[in-house]
Amino acid sequence: xxxxxxxxxxxxxxxxxxxxxxxxxxxxxxxxxxxxxxxxxxxxxxxxxxxxxxxxxxxxxxxxxxxxxxxxxxxxxxxxxxxxxxxxxxxxxxxxxxxxxxxxxxxxxxxxxxxxxxxxxxxxxxxxxxxxxxxxxxxxxxxxxxxxxxxxxxxxxxxxxxxx
Numbered sequence: 001x002x003x004x005x006x007x008x009x010x011x012x013x014x015x016x017x018x019x020x021x022x023x024x025x026x027x028x029x030x031x032x033x034x035x036x037x038x039x040x041x042x043x044x045x046x047x048x049x050x051x052x053x054x055x056x057x058x059x060x061x062x063x064x065x066x067x068x069x070x071x072x073x074x075x076x077x078x079x080x081x082x083x084x085x086x087x088x089x090x091x092x093x094x095x096x097x098x099x100x101x102x103x104x105x106x107x108x109x110x111x112x113x114x115x116x117x118x119x120x121x122x123x124x125x126x127x128x129x130x131x132x133x134x135x136x137x138x139x140x141x142x143x144x145x146x147x148x149x150x151x152x153x154x155x156x157x158x159x160x161x162x163x164x
Contacts, residue, residue, distance in 0.1 A: 003060070003062075004029070007066060018105055018106035037080070042063065042084055048085040050152050054148075056084060089101070090139060092139075142158070
């Protein structure tokens, strides 16, 4: 089990917040200040230069940035060593269903877990959200291919086949 964290700045609607739901079940720890984020964590960051891959399996934890990307100061996270972007995946959440790269924090965390070989933990996380398992169904093929890749370069090459 990989420990999960979410940095939450309260910029989104708390009634629709997927990580708050996970926190209720003890599956994730929400932090509200940047210093509270573990220094050795892998930050899921869509602006990262390197794609997440199975080579990242050795990380101690995963942290999602659960906030509005329009107001997020990504420079505040520059001191963290490990930043990874998720490859091409399609949202299954009701707000952005079918739209690429528009994942909720829970979808992003589950995708990271799945790619890193923690498929059971990914399913457990998604099972707490009414539409969660649908995310795995919609993205089954790319997730399996990404999870079989050896490194970030291979993940990017696989992703390229979906972006044509």
